[in-house]
């Protein structure tokens with residue numbers, strides 16, 4: 001399978017995000033109802049002491065918001081940020097310029113991600129739903145392989161609303177972003193991106209795929225269509 005078979009002609013997912021890279025940080029605070037609780041939960045789930053120099057891989061890192069929260073809690077951590085959009089990564093480069101020696105940036109597709117390096121922690125937020133379900137399963141296995149024994153994968157991502165819940169997730173989100181004061185032009189761009197590129201998976205499928213890859217996994221927090229998934233690699237196999 002080629003890397004981006006699911007993307008409609010005329011615009012790619014990296015073009016769509018590159019287009020909004022400079023407004024993204026302000027937008028996401030309004031576009032993600034429960035933003036603070038979601039990321040507070042994600043950070044408190046990291047299974048290491050705050051002073052440890054953990055090595056972190058962020059998949060679909062965008063402008064580096066998730067890394068920023070990890071760095072605040074783990075000041076000795078080092079990071080690899082992986083994303084399709086160089087413009088999104090450019091915002092991250094500026095954000096972390098003061099600690100440049102602990103940050104590496106890779107422009108690439110999640111579908112093709114492969115590492116020889118090992119990490120203590122793999123994080124991802126609002127990104128993996130852009131790839132297909134088969135590709136998500138392959139990615140889960142690759143994340144498992146790239147983690148050290150006892151390592152963790154923390155994924156903040158969209159959840160497909162099954163049956164009537166799909167409509168309920170959608171209308172509630174729209175009401176909340178409007179109440180949060182998001183500009184209508186940003187809302188429309190987001191709706192456009194969601195229609196073109198989102199391939200949400202159900203909560204149960206996402207958990208199953210993590211477990212099939214070898215993880216112990218649970219959804220630790222859920223705010224309508226957004227879940228905080230914790231997947232733990234056993235300290236030793238078997």
Ligand SMILES: C[S@@+](CC[C@H](N)C(=O)[O-])C[C@H]1O[C@@H](n2cnc3c(N)ncnc32)[C@H](O)[C@@H]1O
Pocket residue numbers: 013014017028059060061062063064065066082083084085088108109110111124125126127130131
């Ligand atoms: C909604 S943004 C989230 C960015 C960041 N993780 C955050 O939470 O602020 C989605 C990001 O995923 C990236 N992305 C989407 N599909 C991707 C793919 N197939 N491979 C790599 N990155 C991808 C986009 O370029 C974008 O930066």
